[in-house]
Amino acid sequence: MKVLVINGSPRNIGVTAKTLHVIEKELIDFGVDVEFVELGNINMSHCIGCCSCYTTGQCHIDDDAEELSKKIAKADGIVLGSPTYASNVSGIMKDFIDRGHFVIEQLLHGKYCVTVATGENYGNKDTLKVLNNLVLYSGGRLSDSVLIKAPFNDASGVEEMVNAKGKKAARKLFYGIGKKSFLPIQSLCHFIIFNFGIRSFVQKKGKKYSGVVKKWEAMGIC
Ligand SMILES: Cc1cc2nc3c(=O)[nH]c(=O)nc-3n(C[C@H](O)[C@H](O)[C@H](O)COP(=O)(O)O)c2cc1C
Incomplete structure (x- = not known):
């Protein structure tokens, strides 16, 4: 079982990273092969909107974002974490969403x-919604969604919550993958979005x- 944990905060010592490391550790204790990726440390250009990936199946920019997308395609589980920046995901997380071949290509099929969203005031629910919709x-x-509210650069008062929510999310992910849990409402929503929105558009x-x-053909979608 392979899981990729992706930190969308440019700060690798922040509360987003802390929460993701709790999930990582719990998964490792379950025997899962986990890779932790700091988006802030990778070489990633912006999407330039050329749309050539839709024709060729890959981005013409051969950098770490393209490699990471390929790794996601091979993993069983993905953990996406982002701080809230102006009621949205961070800039580097948005860059990765644009570069990663997620929606049209059905990367997470x-x-x-x-998903993990952190924030200190308002807007962290908006961040979580962006990740959940993705x-x-x-x-x-979606096995679990984690929302953490903490003062900027001071997670000292929320350690217990971070531990409890992180461990619970890791357990749900582990058992979701192991049992191939069927999630009927999500499946129905995705069926409608894919067949009436994405497939007909493509x-x-x-x-x-x-x-x-x-x-899609390689994934057995059509
Ligand atoms: C540029 C910037 C914008 C932010 N905007 C918001 C915001 O709109 N709402 C909020 O609750 N927190 C906001 N914050 C605070 C961070 O989201 C919050 O402290 C987060 O937990 C930091 O995560 P990290 O410690 O993993 O980097 C902002 C922080 C920065 C640096």
Whole structure:
């Protein structure tokens, strides 16, 4: 069982990282093969909106973001964490969302996921919603969502909560993957989004989206 834990905070000592490390440790204790990725440390360019990936199946920018997307495609579980920046995900998380081939390509098809959003005031629910929608639209199965409210750069008062929520999320992810849990409401929502939104949109685009269709075929989606 392979799980990728992705920290979307540029700060590797912040409360987002702390929460993700609790999840990482719990998963390792379960015997899971875990890789922890700091988005702040990778070499990642912005998406330039050329859309060539829809035709070729890969981004023409051959950097760490492209490699990470390929790793996600091979993993069983994904943990995505982000701090709240202006009631949204961080800039580096948004860059990775744009570069990672998530939604149209259905990168998270059949993968179990946990989302983590932290914030100190208002807007962390918006951040969590962005991550949860990303999972749902990309074909993932959301095992748990973790919301942490803590003062900036001071997680001392929330350690107990971070430990409890992180461990619970790791357990849900581990058992979700192990039992291949069926999540009926998520599956129904995804069926509607994929078939009436994404699939019909891609079919109308014809050859321009041939790289996407090849990816779907390789995943057994169509
Ligand atoms: C540029 C910037 C914008 C922020 N905007 C918000 C915000 O809109 N709402 C909020 O609750 N916290 C906001 N914060 C606080 C962080 O989201 C919060 O402290 C978070 O837990 C930091 O995570 P980290 O310690 O993992 O980096 C902001 C922080 C920064 C640096």
